[in-house]
Amino acid sequence: xxxxxxxxxxxxxxxxxxxxxxxxxxxxxxxxxxxxxxxxxxxxxxxxxxxxxxxxxxxxxxxxxxxxxxxxxxxxxxxxxxxxxxxxxxxxxxxxxxxxxxxxxxxxxxxxxxxxxxxxxxxxxxxxxxxxxxxxxxxxxxxxxxxxxxxxxxxxxxxxxxxxxxxxxxxxxxxxxxxxxxxxxxxxxxxxxxxxxxxxxxxxxxxxxxxxxxxxxxxxxxxxxxxxxxxxxxxxxxxxxxxxxxxxxxxxxxxxxxxxxxxxxxxxxxxxxxxxxxxxxxxxxxxxxxxxxxxxxxxxxxxxxxxxxxxxxxxxxxxxxxxxxxxxxxxxxxxxxxxxxxxxxxxxxxxxxxxxxxxxxxxxxxxxxxxxxxxxxxxxxxxxxxxxxxxxxxxxxxxxxxxxxxxxxxxxxxxxxxxxxxxxxxxxxxxxxxxxxxxxxxxxxxxxxxxxxxxxxxxxxxxxxxxxxxxxxxxxxxxxxxxxxxxxxxxxxxxxxxxxxxxxxxxxxxxxxxxxxxxxxxxxxxxxxxxxxxxxxxx
Amino acid sequence: xxxxxxxxxxxxxxxxxxxxxxxxxxxxxxxxxxxxxxxxxxxxxxxxxxxxxxxxxxxxxxxxxxxxxxxxxxxxxxxxxxxxxxxxxxxxxxxxxxxxxxxxxxxxxxxxxxxxxxxxxxxxxxxxxxxxxxxxxxxxxxxxxxxxxxxxxxxxxxxxxxxxxxxxxxxxxxxxxxxxxxxxxxxxxxxxxxxxxxxxxxxxxxxxxxxxxxxxxxxxxxxxxxxxxxxxxxxxxxxxxxxxxxxxxxxxxxxxxxxxxxxxxxxxxxxxxxxxxxxxxxxxxxxxxxxxxxxxxxxxxxxxxxxxxxxxxxxxxxxxxxxxxxxxxxxxxxxxxxx
Numbered sequence: 001x002x003x004x005x006x007x008x009x010x011x012x013x014x015x016x017x018x019x020x021x022x023x024x025x026x027x028x029x030x031x032x033x034x035x036x037x038x039x040x041x042x043x044x045x046x047x048x049x050x051x052x053x054x055x056x057x058x059x060x061x062x063x064x065x066x067x068x069x070x071x072x073x074x075x076x077x078x079x080x081x082x083x084x085x086x087x088x089x090x091x092x093x094x095x096x097x098x099x100x101x102x103x104x105x106x107x108x109x110x111x112x113x114x115x116x117x118x119x120x121x122x123x124x125x126x127x128x129x130x131x132x133x134x135x136x137x138x139x140x141x142x143x144x145x146x147x148x149x150x151x152x153x154x155x156x157x158x159x160x161x162x163x164x165x166x167x168x169x170x171x172x173x174x175x176x177x178x179x180x181x182x183x184x185x186x187x188x189x190x191x192x193x194x195x196x197x198x199x200x201x202x203x204x205x206x207x208x209x210x211x212x213x214x215x216x217x218x219x220x221x222x223x224x225x226x227x228x229x230x231x232x233x234x235x236x237x238x239x240x241x242x243x244x245x246x247x248x249x250x251x252x253x254x255x256x257x258x259x260x261x262x263x264x265x266x267x268x269x270x271x272x273x274x275x276x277x278x279x280x281x282x283x284x285x286x287x288x289x290x291x292x293x294x295x296x297x298x299x300x301x302x303x304x305x306x307x308x309x310x311x312x313x314x315x316x317x318x319x320x321x322x323x324x325x326x327x328x329x330x331x332x333x334x335x336x337x338x339x340x341x342x343x344x345x346x347x348x349x350x351x352x353x354x355x356x357x358x359x360x361x362x363x364x365x366x367x368x369x370x371x372x373x374x375x376x377x378x379x380x381x382x383x384x385x386x387x388x389x390x391x392x393x394x395x396x397x398x399x400x401x402x403x404x405x406x407x408x409x410x411x412x413x414x415x416x417x418x419x420x421x422x423x424x425x426x427x428x429x430x431x432x433x434x435x436x437x438x439x440x441x442x443x444x445x446x447x448x449x450x451x452x453x454x455x456x457x458x459x460x461x462x463x464x465x466x467x468x469x470x471x472x473x474x475x476x477x478x479x480x481x482x483x484x485x486x487x488x489x490x491x492x493x494x495x496x497x498x499x500x501x502x503x504x505x506x507x508x509x510x511x512x513x514x515x516x517x518x519x520x521x522x523x524x525x526x527x528x529x530x531x532x533x534x535x536x537x538x539x
Numbered sequence: 540x541x542x543x544x545x546x547x548x549x550x551x552x553x554x555x556x557x558x559x560x561x562x563x564x565x566x567x568x569x570x571x572x573x574x575x576x577x578x579x580x581x582x583x584x585x586x587x588x589x590x591x592x593x594x595x596x597x598x599x600x601x602x603x604x605x606x607x608x609x610x611x612x613x614x615x616x617x618x619x620x621x622x623x624x625x626x627x628x629x630x631x632x633x634x635x636x637x638x639x640x641x642x643x644x645x646x647x648x649x650x651x652x653x654x655x656x657x658x659x660x661x662x663x664x665x666x667x668x669x670x671x672x673x674x675x676x677x678x679x680x681x682x683x684x685x686x687x688x689x690x691x692x693x694x695x696x697x698x699x700x701x702x703x704x705x706x707x708x709x710x711x712x713x714x715x716x717x718x719x720x721x722x723x724x725x726x727x728x729x730x731x732x733x734x735x736x737x738x739x740x741x742x743x744x745x746x747x748x749x750x751x752x753x754x755x756x757x758x759x760x761x762x763x764x765x766x767x768x769x770x771x772x773x774x775x776x777x778x779x780x781x782x783x784x785x786x787x788x789x790x791x792x793x794x795x796x797x798x799x800x801x802x803x804x805x806x807x808x809x810x811x812x813x814x815x816x817x818x819x820x821x822x823x824x825x826x827x828x829x830x831x832x833x834x835x836x837x838x839x840x841x842x843x844x845x846x847x848x849x850x851x852x853x854x855x856x857x858x859x860x861x862x863x864x865x866x867x868x869x870x871x872x873x874x875x876x877x878x
Contacts (some may be wrong), residue, residue: 009808009819010817010818012808013808013811013812013816013817013818013819015817016795019711019797019817022707022708023707026707065687066855066856066859068855069686069687069852069855069856070687072686072851072852072855073686073687073688073852076686076688076807076849077688077807077809078809079809082808083688086687086688086689086690086806086807087687087688089687130692131690131692417786417815418815419815423785423786423798423815424785424786424787424788424789424790424791475813
């Protein structure tokens with residue numbers, strides 16, 4: 001348990017991606033099975049243990065300490081698991097075993113314990129562990145492990161362990177279960193590739209590169225197909241026998257949020273597509289904006305009413321498997337034909353086919369891209385007609401060509417220091433635009449951005465913050481921002497939603513600082529009305 | 540056992556600090572006064588501009604280093620355990636184990652004894668004399684870490700975390716934030732104790748205090764200044780500096796710095812996160828909760844007065860033990876910078 005809790009302590013506070021990878025790979029290399037497999041599952045969120053209720057933990061701790069002192073402690077720390085891990089006094093009840101339990105034994109005993117035995121087991125474990133071990137255990141047992149490691153990162157750490165391909169690991173991983181002994185055996189070259197028991201697994205998706213200046217110059221438009229790029233979320237549907245699943249682009253199983261779509265998967269195979277809210281082309285419906293889709297995202301369950309108000313459907317892009325047949329090596333056009341067949345036979349209310357966009361030249365496509373026929377389109381996709389379906393982001397076979405991002409000029413209002421490499425720079429900014437207030441024009445915050453600028457520009461911004469702070473609230477610096485004095489930046493963003501949570505009434509998607517406008521005075525910055533005019537029309 | 544009346548007349552809080560009207564002196568005053576008794580050299584306890592200052596020899600030296608000659612009009616050395624008479628009040632200084640030269644101050648008049656402990660700790664520290672329990676009627680204790688969540692681990696174990704990280708990330712400069720007086724020297728001494736024998740780099744703000752510690756016979760090994768102009772290769776080096784250097788431009792010269800911070804506050808993850816610390820080292824020069832409660836049990840004073848920190852929890856604990864206790868509201872003491 002010690003190695004695992006030490007790993008967690010480090011991961012939680014380490015912002016750098018490479019440092020995280022190193023911590024993970026070193027851990028996987030030095031810790032034996034089954035502990036490392038359970039750790040992998042805990043970090044990636046694939047571990048299933050019976051959850052311990054906070055109420056029981058509270059009762060256990062109050063068996064051994066004064067309630068008032070516990071309350072003071074909890075108020076100060078603010079996190080139940082951390083408070084208990086710190087205040088737990090195992091001197092009162094010295095552990096019988098001297099050696100610390102391993103992660104594997106902790107998980108196996110939790111899984112094996114009946115309802116009535118759990119209380120005693122949790123008490124014994126809290127006694128046997130040190131504060132950091134108690135914290136790790138409590139986070140595991142309450143199902144609240146958050147360490148800032150994506151599945152992709154965990155997979156890459158595994159790949160580094162034995163020079164295996166990350167995509168291959170990812171594909172296998174989704175079909176195996178903790179503690180993943182066969183996976184580690186294969187990665188480390190001790191065994192053959194594991195056979196998958198469950199066929200309804202996630203296959204890593206093919207991604208596109210953005211079109212950059214000059215990218216298309218040497219490419220022949222007749223070698224490419226174009227499709228609209230729809231503004232929903234990219235998903236993968238798969239069905240094998242009675243088992244159907246919906247995965248997010250990163251392989252997260254999101255089936256539980258979309259029972260309406262899940263139940264409609266009657267075909268066997270694996271389809272790549274865009275999940276949208278609204279109605280399909282085939283039912284003469286229209287896709288609705290991303291903010292509507294958000295009503296369905298990140299929910300454990302979904303009510304019948306929500307499903308009725310925000311019906312989900314899938315606009316299909318590609319076909320990876322037709323039944324058992326692996327279509328991925330086949331060229332795009334062939335896959336597309338097979339997909340047409342599959343979608344044609346599927347529920348017309350839940351599935352339609354992403355239409356192709358006809359074009360003869362890049363200029364023509366550029367015009368189409370800039371003025372798409374539907375507000376839920378955010379650009380076009382280019383797919384080489386003869387390209388196979390390859391996991392990852394290769395340059396050449398697929399491109400995405402977005403509508404130009406939206407731009408506004410805004411004034412910096414607050415700044416905070418960054419993390420890691422940037423911890424000595426003020427690099428996190430809140431910016432605002434002008435609006436009519438009770439005492440004339442005032443700045444209203446419309447977003448936060450912490451990238452988009454170059455290292456050189458960051459130095460300029462940092463210097464401005466240090467020399468123009470007018471107030472501080474904890475780590476936040478309030479910057480000088482009047483009509484005459486202040487710093488104007490150009491902010492680029494991908495979209496705009498209505499928001500009740502923000503004072504301005506708008507929320508930006510993916511904002512970044514695209515240019516420093518030292519040539520502009522704050523008075524020249526944009527107004528909230530300009531921003532509001534960019535909002536998608538209300539239904 | 541003294542009556543509450545007596546103890547309150549002997550020593551009570553004023554805006555300047557703890558005041559003894561009979562002897563006409565203040566203990567650790569936060570504003571300039573005629574006569575000051577100083578427990579230790581941290582800047583929130585030892586300030587410039589007093590008339591007469593009575594403190595341990597080391598504390599006086601530290602004050603001179605930090606504030607320059609003329610930090611007060613007259614100074615007097617208090618020898619450990621020696622009784623000094625100030626207008627009929629008997630005063631003596633006893634080691635507090637906080638930093639080099641730190642003392643508790645015992646004040647006695649008409650059979651009533653009050654011990655003002657200043658800041659103190661009980662865990663082993665090779666850079667200063669260990670805390671001595673002193674019998675008294677009233678024990679004035681700090682409560683910087685006065686909550687049951689604070690159970691500081693073995694400091695040598697924390698230093699081993701630093702060494703493990705150096706082995707794992709040999710290309711990153713390990714920057715250890717540590718308060719300039721006491722903590723910085725303790726971190727370096729612990730590194731030496733753990734067998735680290737490479738040069739340790741220090742921020743300029745640490746130089747004179749480290750030199751003083753070494754002159755006092757505390758072995759800190761080879762120290763080098765992390766000079767501004769020099770484009771030295773700090774990869775894999777340990778650099779010790781004051782916590783304020785974290786956010787300053789000074790940090791930028793180091794390649795891919797890994798920020799560590801040696802402080803009792805690092806016990807709580809959110810504290811580490813707020814400060815952008817990647818490697819928290821729980822090394823404290825204050826008592827943790829078990830030390831605070833054990834000390835009160837050791838001394839068994841008639842009454843406990845609790846000052847700077849989380850007074851209410853320690854007062855509550857005393858109540859549960861049947862020990863009279865109350866919070867003593869003193870202003871002007873930092874509860875963070877030097878912990």
